[in-house]
Amino acid sequence: MTETSAQPEGTPAPRTRIQRRKREAILEAGLTVFSQEGFRGATLDRIAAEAGLSKPNLLYYFPSKEAIHTELLTGLLHTWLDPLRALDPAGDPLAELLGYVRRKLLLARDYPRESRLFANEILQGAPRMRPALEGELRALVEEYATVIKGWIDAGHIAPIDPVHLIFSIWALTQHFADFEVQVRAVLGSEDPFEGAEAHLDTVFRRILRPDADGPRTSA
């Protein structure tokens, strides 16, 4: 029959050069639009326009709006957790943690749309990411919380709840991507990320500095 048998499938590797390029452009556009408007607020027309394609042409490369969003989210968690995975249990604790903070901040600076896409998904109750959060994310956090706990018990850094420490790192770094407009509104023309790097370095040095008056967590 007149079967359009060559329609590219959802995820598998694109065969031709042009397919790779157009799929890339669509994901780029989808990232821009989804991160700004959320899933429901985004429209195929806007994504298609942003990618420089007609809507039917966009739907030739992706079977649905959902498929674009899913593919974006799939890669996201991995990318987002990479800096945590780069944390070396055998390294110097303070340097490792400060390095993690810095990498996370640079990620927020260089990939703000990805950060906002993630934020949007979480804000909406993580309807499509919940399993990944309760599975992969939770496991990874627990793993590195144990590492941090080890550093604390060894006296290398000040005692602090490791999981909440990780939350704090996320919150303080992603804030500069997710709330960029607000930060810029307050700072004016000043570049947010320059001040941020020095500030976060200072902040986490103070939080983690092991010394002086001993443990005060239970007080």
Added chain:
Amino acid sequence: MTETSAQPEGTPAPRTRIQRRKREAILEAGLTVFSQEGFRGATLDRIAAEAGLSKPNLLYYFPSKEAIHTELLTGLLHTWLDPLRALDPAGDPLAELLGYVRRKLLLARDYPRESRLFANEILQGAPRMRPALEGELRALVEEYATVIKGWIDAGHIAPIDPVHLIFSIWALTQHFADFEVQVRAVLGSEDPFEGAEAHLDTVFRRILRPDADGPRTSA
């Protein structure tokens, strides 16, 4: 003519008891839906259903979707900045700042939808709040940054960028409302806010503790 002259206007005080009640219900429903789906993602049908009204009936009390959203945002910034305004320049610096952190955290716990509505607006580039951010918000931050600067210069708290300190307080407290699903996914059944309060208290005590090795900001 058959003029429906009694249609309540956008903002002014509702005349009857029933108007006050229904408008309240609509704003409640709007808060729930807008905070979850963002402006574009929210639908009048869902808001009406959530409020227990028919769509035309909802539009009898508010002239448009935009009007509901605007009214919600208008009250929001004020409520959100109140804890900062409660900061007493004549009080004990550490206690004042820790109190501010605590109040902000309780706000995030008790009014998570408001926090998420705000986050959604910022994420979308603050299309309806930009003026308020660059005006009221910025002015208030600068005002209290000066207060904090005074405390630092007097040696009451450790030297730190006051504006970034405020950003950090916002980020660390709002995180528990805006990213609640993620936090809960990691913590499991544990109540996020119990651990959070102790953690943030510890964190900001360490950040603000003035002592020991003198200024290290310019190093």
Added chain:
DNA sequence: TCTTGATTTGACCAATCGGTCAAAGAGACG
């Protein structure tokens, strides 16, 4: 009771939504 104004709703509208389809175009190879 009747009247008057406030409230509620079913039916409807134009615009936009996600998505389909058949047909037209483009490129590669013989």
Added chain:
DNA sequence: CGTCTCTTTGACCGATTGGTCAAATCAAGA
């Protein structure tokens, strides 16, 4: 040149969107 596959698009579809409107209902006073 013809042909085969990949790509692109205009026209279109049913559903949903924000919003309107005239008519119905309700509440309370005269």
